[in-house]
Each structure stands twice: as structure tokens, then as C-alpha cells.
Amino acid sequence: MAEIKKIATRESYGNALKELGAEFPELVVLDADLAEATKTGIFKKAYPDRHIDCGIAECNMMGIAAGLSLVGKIPFVSSFAMFAAGRAFEQVRNSIGYPHLNVKIGATHAGITVGEDGASHQCNEDIALMRTIPGMVVMCPADDIEAKAAVRAALEHEGPVYIRFGRSAVPVINDNPDYKFEIGKGTVLREGTDVTLVATGICVDSALGAAEKLAAEGISAEVINICTIKPLDEDLIVKSAKKTGKVVTVEEHSVIGGLGSAVCDCLCAKLPVPVKKIGMQDVFGESGSAAALVQKYGLDAEGVYKSVKEFL
Amino acid sequence: MNNLELRKHANDVRKGIVTAVHSAKAGHPGGSLSAADVYTYLYFEEMNIDPKNPDMEDRDRFVLSKGHTAPGLYSTLANRGFFPVEDLKTLRKLGSYLQGHPSIHIPGVDMSSGSLGQGISAAVGMALGAKMNNKSFRVYTLLGDGEIQEGQVWEAAMFAGHRKLDNLCVIVDNNNLQIDGPIDQVCSPYPIDKKFEAFNFHVINVDAHDFDALRAAFKEARETKGMPTCLVIHSVKGKGVSFMENQAGWHGKAPNDEEYAVAMVDLDRIAAELEKEGEA
Numbered sequence: 169m170a171e172i173k174k175i176a177t178r179e180s181y182g183n184a185l186k187e188l189g190a191e192f193p194e195l196v197v198l199d200a201d202l203a204e205a206t207k208t209g210i211f212k213k214a215y216p217d218r219h220i221d222c223g224i225a226e227c228n229m230m231g232i233a234a235g236l237s238l239v240g241k242i243p244f245v246s247s248f249a250m251f252a253a254g255r256a257f258e259q260v261r262n263s264i265g266y267p268h269l270n271v272k273i274g275a276t277h278a279g280i281t282v283g284e285d286g287a288s289h290q291c292n293e294d295i296a297l298m299r300t301i302p303g304m305v306v307m308c309p310a311d312d313i314e315a316k317a318a319v320r321a322a323l324e325h326e327g328p329v330y331i332r333f334g335r336s337a338v339p340v341i342n343d344n345p346d347y348k349f350e351i352g353k354g355t356v357l358r359e360g361t362d363v364t365l366v367a368t369g370i371c372v373d374s375a376l377g378a379a380e381k382l383a384a385e386g387i388s389a390e391v392i393n394i395c396t397i398k399p400l401d402e403d404l405i406v407k408s409a410k411k412t413g414k415v416v417t418v419e420e421h422s423v424i425g426g427l428g429s430a431v432c433d434c435l436c437a438k439l440p441v442p443v444k445k446i447g448m449q450d451v452f453g454e455s456g457s458a459a460a461l462v463q464k465y466g467l468d469a470e471g472v473y474k475s476v477k478e479f480l
Numbered sequence: 481m482n483n484l485e486l487r488k489h490a491n492d493v494r495k496g497i498v499t500a501v502h503s504a505k506a507g508h509p510g511g512s513l514s515a516a517d518v519y520t521y522l523y524f525e526e527m528n529i530d531p532k533n534p535d536m537e538d539r540d541r542f543v544l545s546k547g548h549t550a551p552g553l554y555s556t557l558a559n560r561g562f563f564p565v566e567d568l569k570t571l572r573k574l575g576s577y578l579q580g581h582p583s584i585h586i587p588g589v590d591m592s593s594g595s596l597g598q599g600i601s602a603a604v605g606m607a608l609g610a611k612m613n614n615k616s617f618r619v620y621t622l623l624g625d626g627e628i629q630e631g632q633v634w635e636a637a638m639f640a641g642h643r644k645l646d647n648l649c650v651i652v653d654n655n656n657l658q659i660d661g662p663i664d665q666v667c668s669p670y671p672i673d674k675k676f677e678a679f680n681f682h683v684i685n686v687d688a689h690d691f692d693a694l695r696a697a698f699k700e701a702r703e704t705k706g707m708p709t710c711l712v713i714h715s716v717k718g719k720g721v722s723f724m725e726n727q728a729g730w731h732g733k734a735p736n737d738e739e740y741a742v743a744m745v746d747l748d749r750i751a752a753e754l755e756k757e758g759e760a
Contacts, residue, residue: 227598228632228635235605235608236606262594
């Protein structure tokens with residue numbers, strides 16, 4: 169059996185920035201002493217003069233990015249999700265969101281797959297925070313291919329964008345010649361009739377694995393990959409929910425305010441159906457390997473499979 | 481422009497401030513009045529701007545980091561010709577473009593602001609961008625002395641000093657009062673000058689109400705190379721309106737009709753004195 173290619177989306181982010189650097193001379197990258205970890209160091213190596221290390225001062229970094237965007241630059245600002253979306257929330261809201269500036273936030277090390285660093289660094293709240301800001305696009309790519317496509321799409325989009333990347337290597341699942349990426353468009357990765365699994369980020373792979381297990385028991389699950397959580401592809405979700413009548417959301421994020429909430433916001437207005445939200449159940453994470461944590465909190469294929477079975 | 485003309489403009493700016501805040505029945509007159517002279521100097525003398533082309537690419541930039549003193553900025557912009565002075569009376573009203581705190585959509589406003597400590601970072605970003613683009617425009621930002629209690633101010637100052645942004649001029653309006661009282665009783669930021677010096681700024685202490693002093697200070701700032709400049713301008717909160725001067729209570733309160741009449745008498749008297757001075 170051929171080995172499945174695995175790559176962390178933060179690595180895809182760094183590679184994409186470097187690639188786009190040649191095409192877009194106004195692209196600049198800001199970091200807060202984490203270039204090695206966020207992988208903006210890959211861009212820095214190629215374009216040292218366009219990489220701005222702001223030191224450990226994320227709030228100021230957001231403001232600097234805002235200022236740069238007002239004099240013709242396209243800044244990508246990077247830190248861990250905890251500090252980009254959490255610590256600097258109000259700066260993102262008031263200095264970037266409110267004036268609707270052309271700033272892109274590339275937040276890495278999101279969710280519990282940060283692993284050993286533990287709960288202080290495992291941000292399970294960033295999607296919730298960012299999606300409340302009017303005009304903010306929020307994306308959470310599932311793999312290397314989607315991550316690179318999302319970075320380009322963010323660059324070509326006029327306005328603020330938040331993109332969430334992970335620390336740990338994840339399988340490449342979008343490796344097909346027909347792959348197309350568009351902000352606000354979800355994709356049906358597997359068709360089914362009994363239940364709809366709506367997943368984002370690393371949980372797309374878990375949802376596909378769970379669908380496989382369910383199929384073995386004669387349960388037909390449709391799997392939708394939602395990279396853009398805001399604006400949400402409501403038509404796609406409603407269409408699928410109409411067919412299956414049951415929806416399960418899967419995310420490496422709190423079940424409060426993230427993908428699950430976004431899907432519920434949509435369905436309660438357009439097509440009320442039972443929804444189960446799989447994610448961090450209003451708890452903090454803890455130290456451990458990424459794999460062990462994903463298993464413990466029920467976000468791997470087996471955990472998702474079990475939750476779906478309970479739900480049905 | 482000579483000092484007498486600047487003083488006349490500054491007095492008109494003060495009238496606009498008091499009128500706008502009175503009309504809005506809310507707003508921040510104290511810190512707008514303390515900074516009225518520096519606003520006037522910036523927009524009538526120092527900055528390369530064009531009211532007919534507010535988005536001119538190579539214009540000098542101004543970020544009002546102490547955004548609550550928007551009435552001061554708006555009155556200056558209106559008196560400088562960016563929009564009608566009459567519009568000042570719509571301040572803070574539903575449907576008006578003159579929002580309670582500066583919004584980037586207002587002609588002449590270069591950055592939305594109001595949440596303290598954030599404007600200086602945006603100004604630093606603009607100054608850095610100018611350097612990266614080899615542009616010669618300058619960036620000015622005005623902070624309150626209470627505002628510098630925000631930690632973000634010092635993150636921004638550290639970065640500006642480190643990057644030697646000599647196209648950046650930070651102005652701290654030192655009127656010594658914040659909402660809860662004198663700044664040195666609430667949580668003292670003194671010595672302000674020594675702090676900015678320690679962050680690798682060239683620092684100049686200036687009388688905020690003396691146009692000769694302001695002229696000399698801004699010239700010195702322009703000529704300072706290899707480091708950003710910080711002007712600590714020593715001002716009187718509420719300057720020009722007798723009953724507002726040096727009163728913390730007038731930080732964020734609007735005058736009622738009677739108080740407004742007294743304030744306008746004060747400012748009309750100053751206007752008459754300036755006319756006389758011109759004739760002499």
C-alpha cells in the first residue's frame with residue numbers, strides 16, 4: 169500500500185507565502201518571534217527584507233499590519249492562534265476589522281494538536297472569536313493542498329481574512345486533478361443519504377474515516393468539507409441536510425461558537441434538523457501527544473464514528 | 481502662516497469643538513481643547529495634505545491615537561476645508577458620518593481609532609511602510625498622557641525606536657488629567673520624556689499653546705535622523721474655555737445651553753482680542 173503523504177498545514181502556509189512572494193511584491197510577512205514555528209521563516213529566508221519580526225508583542229504587531237496595509241502593503245500576520253486571535257482579539261477587531269483593512273492573519277498551532285505544550289497554548293476559541301467580527305473571512309484548511317489554495321485566495325481577496333493552521337502533520341486528502349478552491353464554497357467529499365458529517369480542518373480526515381466505518385455497517389454518511397467557516401456555504405449544507413435529515417459537525421475547536429455553531433445558526437433559520445456537535449465539549453485541553461489528545465477527546469475517526477452511532 | 485493667523489484658526493477650532501460637543505450632548509471637550517493648538521499647527525502648517533484630495537498618495541499621515549478627542553480633529557479638518565464646518569453639529573448623531581470616535585471613512589481621517597494604545601501601532605506601521613517603499617512622507621500620531629498607561633504604547637515605542645523610524649513623530653498631550661483625576665495620582669506615567677528617551681526616541685518638551693515653540697519643535701523633529709521623535713506637549717486641559725480649564729470633570733462631558741453660552745463668550749472674547757492684535 170502506498171504511504172499517505174502527510175504535511176502540517178503551517179508548513180504549507182510557509183511554502184505558500186514563499187511562492188506568492190515572487191508574484192506579489194507588496195506581500196509582507198509579520199511575526200512575533202515565532203518564525204521558526206509558524207513557518208514564516210521559509211518566507212524570511214527568501215525575502216529577508218519583507219519579513220518583519222515584531223518581537224513578542226502581538227497586539228502591536230496587529231496595529232503595524234494595519235498601518236502597513238494603509239500604505240499599500242499586503243501584510244500576512246502570524247503567531248499562534250492563542251495570541252493572534254486570543255491575546256490580540258481587540259486589536260484585530262478595532263484596528264483591522266472595524267476599518268476593514270486588507271490584512272491577512274495566518275494563525276498556526278490552533279486546537280489541541282499543539283500537543284505537549286498543553287492547554288495554555290491550545291486555542292479552541294479562535295474560530296468563535298474571529299467569526300463575530302463583521303466582514304472577517306474565516307478559513308480552516310484541511311490539508312496541504314487546501315492550505316496553499318486558501319493562502320492564495322486570501323491574498324487575492326480584498327479585506328481581512330483569518331486562516332487557521334495546525335502544528336501536526338495531517339494526510340493530504342484533496343490530491344485530485346479536479347480540485348478547485350473558492351472562498352465560501354464547501355465540497356462534498358463523499359456522498360451519502362443517512363447522515364451529513366460537516367467537518368473542518370484536521371477533522372475532515374476523521375470524518376472520512378468515520379464514514380468508512382459507518383459504511384461497513386450499512387450506514388451511508390455524506391461528508392462535507394467546510395474550509396470557509398465564514399461566509400458559510402449554507403446552500404450546500406441545507407441541500408445535504410434536506411437529503412439526510414441529520415447533521416453532525418466535527419471540529420478541533422470548542423463546540424461553542426465554532427463550525428458547529430455556524431452550522432446550527434444556518435439550519436435553525438433555514439431547515440431545523442437534529443444536529444450533534446463534535447468538538448471540545450466546553451473543556452480545556454492538556455499535555456500529551458497530538459495523536460493521544462485527538463483520541464482522548466474523540467476527534468479521531470473512531471471517536472467520530474462512535475459519536476455518530478450514538479446520535480443515530 | 482504667521483502665529484496670529486494660527487491662533488485665529490485655533491480659536492475657530494475651539495469654537496467648533498464646543499459647538500459639536502454641545503450639539504451632540506456628549507463627547508470629550510477637555511482633551512480636544514488642550515490639543516487644539518497642535519491640531520491647528522499640524523493641519524494648517526506642518527503636514528503635507530490637500531483637503532481637495534484627502535487620499536493623496538504621498539500625503540503626510542496623522543493617526544489620532546487618543547481617539548476620544550475626535551471633536552478636536554473633526555473641527556480642525558472642517559476648518560481646514562475637508563468638509564463643511566456646519567456638519568460638526570451632526571457629531572455622534574444617528575446617520576452622521578462624524579462618528580463618536582474617528583472612522584477611516586471620514587474625509588481626512590487616515591485611521592479609525594478610539595481604543596487607546598492602538599493608534600500609535602498603526603502609525604508605526606505606516607512609517608515602516610513608507611521606509612520600505614522609499615517614500616518621504618511623514619507620520620504623526622497624537623496620544624493622551626493617560627493613554628500611555630496602555631502597555632501597547634510601549635510595544636509600539638520599542639519597535640519604532642528599534643527600527644529607527646525617523647519619519648515618525650509621536651506627540652503626547654500632557655495635560656496631566658485623566659477621567660479619574662490627575663495622572664500622577666491615578667497611575668503615574670512620569671517621567672514621560674525619560675521613558676521615551678529610554679525607548680530610543682529623540683524627545684522634546686514643548687509648551688503646547690506656544691506656536692513659536694511648536695514650530696521649532698516640529699522643525700527639530702523633521703531634522704532628527706536615525707531615531708523617531710517624541711514631542712511631550714505641556715498643555716492645559718480645557719484650554720480656552722474658562723470653566724473647563726484644568727478640570728478633570730470636563731474630560732468627557734458636554735456643556736448645557738448656559739455653559740455653552742459662557743464658553744462661546746470666552747472664545748468670542750479671544751477672537752476679538754486677536755482681531756485687535758491684528759489691527760495694532
